[in-house]
Amino acid sequence: MDEELYIRMLNGRPVDHPMLRSNVESAFPDIDFNNLPHWLARFERVEKPRAGVYEIVNGPIYVIDGDLIRDQWVVRPMTEDEILIKQNRVRQTAAYDQGNRVTSWIFDEATCSYVTPVPMPDDGFPYDWHEPSQTWVRIPPPVLPEIIEGQDGIQRKPYPRGGGAWRWDEATVEWVKVTDEPPEVGTFAVPLPPEE
Amino acid sequence: MATLNDTTINSAGYLRLPQGNTGQRGQNGAGSIRWNTDQGAAEIYNGSGWSRVDVIAPPFPPGQSTYTSPGTYTWTAPSPVSVVHVAAIGGGGGGANTWAQQGGSGSGLGWKNNITVSPGSGYTVVVGGGGGDGQNGGTSYFQSASTVAGYGGGSNYGGQTGGPNGNSRGGGYAGDGGGAGGNCQSWGGAGGAGGYTGRGGNTNEFAPAGGGGSGGNTYSSTFGTGGGGGTGIYGQGAPGQGFYTPWSGQNSPGGGGLGGSGGTRGAYGENPWNGTGENSNNMYGGQYGGGGGGPGTSWPAVAGDGGPGAVRVIWGTTVSRSWPSTNTGDL
Numbered sequence: 001m002d003e004e005l006y007i008r009m010l011n012g013r014p015v016d017h018p019m020l021r022s023n024v025e026s027a028f029p030d031i032d033f034n035n036l037p038h039w040l041a042r043f044e045r046v047e048k049p050r051a052g053v054y055e056i057v058n059g060p061i062y063v064i065d066g067d068l069i070r071d072q073w074v075v076r077p078m079t080e081d082e083i084l085i086k087q088n089r090v091r092q093t094a095a096y097d098q099g100n101r102v103t104s105w106i107f108d109e110a111t112c113s114y115v116t117p118v119p120m121p122d123d124g125f126p127y128d129w130h131e132p133s134q135t136w137v138r139i140p141p142p143v144l145p146e147i148i149e150g151q152d153g154i155q156r157k158p159y160p161r162g163g164g165a166w167r168w169d170e171a172t173v174e175w176v177k178v179t180d181e182p183p184e185v186g187t188f189a190v191p192l193p194p195e196e
Numbered sequence: 197m198a199t200l201n202d203t204t205i206n207s208a209g210y211l212r213l214p215q216g217n218t219g220q221r222g223q224n225g226a227g228s229i230r231w232n233t234d235q236g237a238a239e240i241y242n243g244s245g246w247s248r249v250d251v252i253a254p255p256f257p258p259g260q261s262t263y264t265s266p267g268t269y270t271w272t273a274p275s276p277v278s279v280v281h282v283a284a285i286g287g288g289g290g291g292a293n294t295w296a297q298q299g300g301s302g303s304g305l306g307w308k309n310n311i312t313v314s315p316g317s318g319y320t321v322v323v324g325g326g327g328g329d330g331q332n333g334g335t336s337y338f339q340s341a342s343t344v345a346g347y348g349g350g351s352n353y354g355g356q357t358g359g360p361n362g363n364s365r366g367g368g369y370a371g372d373g374g375g376a377g378g379n380c381q382s383w384g385g386a387g388g389a390g391g392y393t394g395r396g397g398n399t400n401e402f403a404p405a406g407g408g409g410s411g412g413n414t415y416s417s418t419f420g421t422g423g424g425g426g427t428g429i430y431g432q433g434a435p436g437q438g439f440y441t442p443w444s445g446q447n448s449p450g451g452g453g454l455g456g457s458g459g460t461r462g463a464y465g466e467n468p469w470n471g472t473g474e475n476s477n478n479m480y481g482g483q484y485g486g487g488g489g490g491p492g493t494s495w496p497a498v499a500g501d502g503g504p505g506a507v508r509v510i511w512g513t514t515v516s517r518s519w520p521s522t523n524t525g526d527l
Contacts, residue, residue, distance in 0.1 A: 020261055
């Protein structure tokens with residue numbers, strides 16, 4: 001939403017909530033936006049900050065900043081009770097989920113989440129956790145089938161990996177790279193139409 | 197009974213009519229007028245019977261206000277707008293904030309037609325934000341959450357968001373119609389946003405959805421689950437689609453569900469084989485209201501945020517307009 005925002009003022013303080021400029025224009029057609037009346041001020045929306053693991057974000061309240069009114073958020077640390085409630089909720093949910101998958105993961109208080117008992121190697125390769133042996137197993141690159149059937153029912157070689165968008169060429173029976181841009185919606189399943 | 201001739205009332209106040217129920221009617225010839233308490237309306241005698249007198253609002257041209265950034269707003273009814281039609285989509289639930297976990301659930305979409313408003317009066321509009329790090333999405337509404345609302349999508353840790361017409365953790369809705377968000381199950385891909393006449397896709401549901409499609413599951417904990425598709429705010433259109441991948445069941449990220457009614461798709465899940473692709477920091481749910489994707493294990497455990505909510509207010513009597521699909525675009 002890129003529209004400018006405005007807010008009503010009463011006795012020098014903001015009242016109600018911000019209005020879209022288009023709404024101000026239609027509801028108050030005589031407003032001169034270059035010379036705002038005393039009961040109207042520009043407003044700036046401030047995105048809610050992301051809370052830390054044990055933080056709570058309160059607000060917003062509207063504060064005056066010169067001729068501008070803007071959101072102000074307050075970040076505070078959780079109380080001990082709030083920390084306990086959050087940790088218990090994570091523990092209970094994780095216990096339910098892990099019943100079907102892994103049981104060895106341990107609760108990490110710093111991140112309030114469950115992590116593997118052994119850190120994943122940081123050599124840049126992807127690994128999968130192997131619960132029976134309690135180890136990380138390096139994942140080989142996927143071995144793709146030679147021919148797959150797309151959603152359209154046509155059998156082709158698998159859609160190429162490694163980025164870009166590709167077009168299926170019936171003449172050469174190969175994928176042809178169209179662009180280096182990231183794959184678009186459905187390109188894994190629905191190939192691009194033939195080139196004109 | 198007093199008889200007055202050519203009377204002028206010098207007051208800015210009122211002239212109160214005689215009041216009574218239908219059984220108390222009396223008249224003194226054509227032109228008699230009274231307030232009927234049974235009907236809650238004035239009536240006039242035409243010489244042979246009583247006719248109800250209704251006030252007909254003046255016609256007004258189409259207009260609209262569209263809110264797509266989370267926060268609280270005031271919408272002021274322009275003169276002479278006396279009735280509006282509103283659709284509200286909640287914020288999607290956030291993906292779980294621990295390794296190899298599930299995505300968030302989709303939000304609900306509610307719409308309501310013929311909401312009476314007073315020209316010049318202000319009405320509260322709330323746009324719910326997408327949940328982050330395992331948190332629920334916010335609820336979007338007009339006037340109040342019981343008037344018309346799309347409830348936020350739930351999350352692994354936040355649970356259900358409440359509200360009527362829910363779909364487990366998928367957000368519910370209030371109004372004349374709408375759809376619940378898709379439910380995200382344990383270890384699964386995110387749910388899609390609710391649609392105008394049906395729910396969003398549930399986890400790994402490779403089927404057309406009333407709203408946004410679901411995100412795909414993954415085989416390996418290393419790969420993240422996909423974000424749910426969002427639903428557009430311009431009225432009912434083509435359905436969303438749960439993601440399909442030929443590699444389903446092998447090592448691959450979950451795909452993002454395709455959006456419904458012009459909504460955007462959810463992001464692909466975290467893919468350790470694509471260093472430049474989407475990772476756990478941007479596995480967003482689609483706009484509006486798609487659930488965020490869940491993380492794999494290759495990046496720090498930060499899940500995708502749910503897609504933001506949206507509210508759209510439309511009006512106009514010179515052109516017939518109503519949700520879910522009658523002239524709901526910009527006019």
